[in-house]
Amino acid sequence: MTRDLTEEVDAAMRAADPMPEQQVPRFDRATIDAVTREISATPIGRRRPWQAWRLPAFDRPALGGPEWGRAAFVGALALVAVAVIGVASIVGLGSGDPSADSASVDLDPPATPSSTAGAATEAVGNEAASVPTTALPGASDMTTTTPPPAELEPTTTQPPTSLGAGPPSLGPGQCLAIEAEGIADNDGNAGWVAVADPAASGGAFLVWAGEAPVGDEIDPLAVVTLPVAVDGAGSYRFSWSTRVPADTPEEPQPGSWLAVDGAARFGPLTTGDYGGFVPIVGAGFGGFGWAATASVDGVMSDPVIDVGGPGLLLVQLAPRTEGHEIDRIVFHDASMDLAIAIGSCP
């Protein structure tokens, strides 16, 4: 394209600017002050239940220093928790369903409501006093910000998990880890793509690259299926490591749709079978994080997959919010602790 053509297109666009620079309104001082007061009266840093608690060491190729120390500490805590549950069940203190809450262990637990308010107040005060530090890139201590992937288009990266040799299998007492990018191979519509990213487990993640999803509507052409063979009856759970860009609005809660065809029951733990696609929300903002919460009619709880016997499950995935990048999916027996499944499942 010639320079003249570029200039002509730009000139035509400039002439048709619906809000020319000289007409852009400015908010007056009173409005600026009112907005600033209104917003800053709200505590920052409040973590929402669907936000991921990060496990930095588990999904990175290189471990070192404080991250490894933190992961080891988290792992030790999880082992202690499992040991305590085991002892409790031996001495008859266990509940009727000892695994009921196993998938919701807080690996990096949030502060209590009262301490959250205190911390938030402190954060507001510090923020006001430390503008230069706050404004520096990388000042956050919670978010491992990773640069956006080079291109949100199909890559030639070969996913590390091949699904061509028969479906992966899961059985009672077992867990199964899937590199999500491998599912892109099953997508005949080419809407789900594997994108290379060194920050992702296996070097790539899965993301919907077709037209923007439309919230509560499920496009049947956008559904990709992952077959999973199940060896025996049981109750299974799953979680996934996902990411959205750091500046993604918290509402709607980022996530994807999931259905499990062939299960006796699939849905939120607290409300039972949902009978189809369930919104699974939770993602790391700016970095991959483990979180998967079923959100149905305002109720959020762990997703549960009950299976009546050996057979084939068809796990179906559909896009729900834009840019929900899925890195790794772990299915595990409900009796297995989530942290153990994430850390040890092959």
Place this chain on the structure above:
Amino acid sequence: MFLGLIFERHSAAVLAYALRRCGPDDAADVVSETFVVAWRRIHDVPAEPGVKPWLYGVARRVLANQRRGIRRRGALAERVAAHLRPSVELIPPIETTHADLVVHDALSQLPDADREVLALTVWEQLSPSEIAVVLGISGSAARKRLFRARHRMAELLGPTDSDPSGEIQEVISR
């Protein structure tokens, strides 16, 4: 105060961004939601000169959700929007010429990605590296998209089809 500074410096730009893409009522909501997100993610806001592209990126997602009919703003965003609406409602309507309509019609025929990269370049006057921040893509991808978008736009603005009277050419040559 940091957020006050951000709002003072960039609220007009975010409002203009929104007004170029939606009506005044929705624009107030977009500005409100964008700065509420900035407050919640205050530690993720980059240093200048990266603030404006970062805010555009947030506003773009807020707009995308709005277009999909997802309007689940929190109480805080509603309160902030209430402060902004009186100012936004005072904005006089912009006169639209036939040439403007032709250009906007051509724009509407472009794929979303092309339209946005072109608008960010010409209307928001962002560089390809800044556009990359807004769209979450690489700088080279932004440059490629811009090249493609200009090419398609030039085809759509071809003088024989869309500008039979030469009105656009007249506007351009002013």
